[in-house]
Amino acid sequence: MDDLDVKLLELFTDEPRIGALEASRRLKVARGTVTARLERLEATGVITGWAPQLDPAAIGHPVTAFLTLEISQGVGHDTIGDHLAGIPEVLEVCTITGAGDLWCRVVARSNADLQAVIDRALAHPGIVRSSTVIALATQVPYRVLPLLVRSSSS
Template identity: 60%
Template sequence: MTTESSIDALDARLIALLEDEPRIGVLECSRRLGVARGTVQARMDKLAARGVIRGYGPHVDPASLGYPVMAFVTLELRQAVGHDSVARNLARVPEVLEAHTVTGTGDMLCRIVARTNAGLQGVIDRVLACEGVLRASTVIALAEQIPHRTLPLVTEAANHRPHP
């Protein structure tokens, strides 16, 4: 049976096209994919409604903005405060790009950026000042080997759809 989250080959081709050319219009998408404009629009609307496509904005490179230092910070939290409260506080620190509740030795994993290594210490100090954060363990990223990507996953999902 087909699940709500499954995608097909046309969805995958549409997503790949939008990933390559995010400013492309619906009419041009329909021309390149060889389907009706209404089909493209309906697919885009359904993919967005299901949360498969979460936006059409630009992919911003923090290093190009002057934030070349990237680190992954594992936080240990005071359990009484809770993850949601800490996440709200972390969201106020602009250099915190992501925060995820995790299993393992820590409670939350964050991806942060800074202008310099010394600036990284300042960001970590602000993270530690957030209510509920007890300790931080930081790993500095030296080089990006595989940039953030989703297209291989989209292709895999389209090729392994559940069958009725």
């Protein structure tokens, strides 16, 4: 990835609806260059999608929590992951090291609704223990661009 790729990704991250023509004007390169680079960045997995970023709070789910789950020996992470994927309020599931086996980011409409989400998550017999932490605020939202900018400059 070169400086033009980084500038292109910065531009589309800041203004996702900009379009190839306007991006080519601002970056002072041919429209075909912009299009070809975007296609390459998609093909190599750098760009994983063009969907809008949704705010769970704005669609009625203001409570964010993190569940740490411990699973029974012999029960695969993927089996539990498939179960959790069936719960719409589960936004993300990762296999982890340390205390617990899986980490889940979940959202809910209220604390009472959070309890219902947790109950649905724990309905799988392979989950033996859980702990929950409720997020009070987000100081740094999920981001990747600063990592890209830093790695391209080193």
